[in-house]
Structure formats: C-alpha cells, structure tokens
Amino acid sequence: MSISQRLQDIKKRMEKICLSCGRNPDSAALVAVSKTKGEPLIREAFEAGQILFGENYVQEATAKAENLAALPISWHFIGHLQRNKARFVVRYFDLIHSVDSLRLAEEIHKQSEKISKIQNILIQVHLGGEESKAGIHPKDLQELLRNMTRLKHVCVQGLMAIPPPVENAEENRIHFKALRELMEENNAANILPAPMTILSMGMSDDFEVAMEEGATLIRIGTAIFGSRS
C-alpha cells in the first residue's frame, strides 16, 4: 500500500470510531510520526493531505523543518526534550507534547519570550507501566500547572502519555481513561486561564481504543510509513 492509501485507511478507521461513539469526526486529528523517515516520504504524505507531523529528535527535526519550510506543515515535537535544545524546538514547532518538568517549561518560556511567541505545550504524564521514566506523576500535575500559570509565553493545552507496548490494545484502555480523567479533574480545579482540551494518546496499535477514551491527537508512525529500522 502507498502512503496515501495508508493515510486514507487510518482516516476511515478514525471516522468509524467517531461515529460509533458519537463523536464529531473533526474532534480528533492525526499526527504523522515521521522520525527516521526521509523528506521524500514526508512530502508524499503532505501531498496526500497530511498537515501535522511529529518528530522526536531535535537535530533531525530542525533539519527537516528547514528543508521543507516551503510546505505549510505543522510540526509537533513528541520526543524527550533537553533544556539546552529547547530554543531550536521553539523556533519550529507548533506544539510540544513532551513537557515533563517546571525547569523545562521555564526554559521554553524564556526562549519563546525572546522571539515573541506563545508556545503551545502538552504535559507528558507517567501513568505507570511505561518502561520510560519520562512524564510527571499524576499527583504532581496540579502543582506543576499552578507554577506554570506565571509563564506567560507557555500555553498548556492538554496532556500526553505513552502507555507501554501491549499484546492487546484493550490492555491500555485503563491508561487512556486515566489520562482523560486526570485532565477533567485538573480542569475542574480551574488553575489555568482556559481549560485543557487536547489529549495526545494512541499510536499505530492502539489508537482506536485511545479515541474511544477521548484522544484528540493520535500519533501514528509505523501504520503510515512502515516499520523503522
């Protein structure tokens, strides 16, 4: 199958899930995860109508963003971000999914202020079960949000999580549900100037379950571009 066919197939599956659980089909968007994939494949996906692309590695990502600057792509940063690289990411990315500390948010604020930008971000939450140590503990989220309200060049739009790879996507349903409930609880506490609306969760093997639990951004790599070597 071509990239265009794979994209169409995923879009159809997304629409079907939306219909089956009474969601507006516009309420979820697809982030094509293009890490390790070359620019010709990104162009091909773009020409097939894909606008949002996710990247994990700062150097690779900024090179692609520069080389493809003529295309109106919206770049999302989804990988682990070190503070000393924040300034590169702020320059090119519309949304950073992986903010997991106040110190990183402060650096993003500082770099965004320099270029008069308000950087949209998500907080990465560690829900347990993941092998990676990335993400903040759910019990620490409220305090982090409180501290972030003074960072005027950072806008917290929602939450992101990476549950562990599992045999059966259903095993991750509890994690997706937990992330949605965490967002609802924190919105009810009215800490931020505006409620969070984005839930970034679900990948190639479990995005349908994630959408049933309220995902608004799904991050798909393999199912679009094939496996990574």
Ligand SMILES: *Cc1c(COP(=O)(O)O)cnc(C)c1O
């Ligand atoms: C690589 C990656 C994805 C895409 O994973 P696939 O299983 O290839 O769809 C999604 N989210 C993050 C954070 C990733 O690093």
